[in-house]
């Protein structure tokens with residue numbers, strides 16, 4: 001059974017009078033196996049954010065469904081949805097989304113605090129993750145005292161600390177310089193190698209070339225898919241660049 005099953009997702013936005021319909025997703029289907037590393041690419045307006053919001057159970061599709069571990073996330077009650085997100089999903093955002101008045105440690109603890117975990121348990125979970133992410137010496141600092149790359153590593157620690165089934169990353173390298181981008185991508189490679197499933201939306205060809213599989217979205221549909229297999233990051237980079245050229249050329253099908 002795949003970890004994530006996206007089945008014929010359709011999303012039509014309407015204004016509050018039911019008019020001005022915009023179809024953001026047409027009929028998207030794909031599945032993600034446990035341990036996979038997926039990048040989703042597509043031009044601005046192709047439906048990536050809409051898809052991510054539905055996967056994160058922040059938004060509801062007009063049609064179709066999303067199953068995580070065979071559970072239909074559209075059927076989870078409003079009351080239980082925050083708990084579901086905390087227990088099963090980890091989020092990494094472009095702008096880090098750390099709380100400025102909390103130390104890095106308290107930011108990382110946040111999902112555990114919300115789940116009612118006790119302090120010693122939180123500390124013991126934090127230790128190996130902080131070490132792995134190279135932020136052990138920064139834990140008492142505040143977000144404004146550390147670099148963008150360090151902030152993002154703290155955000156990854158916050159995402160990992162609950163051992164989620166799936167990490168959803170929205171343009172995670174978008175606010176990073178090239179050195180921090182490389183470091184973050186190496187980190188994602190490492191956590192994926194250790195078994196963490198990652199799904200990332202990105203405009204960055206460099207970031208996508210680290211993924212095992214790249215899905216290209218156009219006009220609310222999956223337009224093309226690339227598998228990395230044994231290829232190098234450089235070979236993937238070339239293939240992705242080529243696909244994006246075809247995608248922006250206005251052709252309806254991938255030749």
Ligand SMILES: Nc1ncnc2c1ncn2[C@@H]1O[C@H](COP(=O)(O)OP(=O)(O)OP(=O)(O)O)[C@@H](O)[C@H]1O
Nearest residue numbers: 013022023024042043044045046047048049050051
């Ligand atoms: N709340 C909304 N109400 C109406 N239309 C919307 C809404 N959100 C998105 N759309 C429309 O749905 C389509 C898909 O938007 P979406 O934000 O998912 O694209 P995207 O691929 O994430 O774009 P970007 O790369 O610029 O973030 C666009 O045509 C957009 O204008």
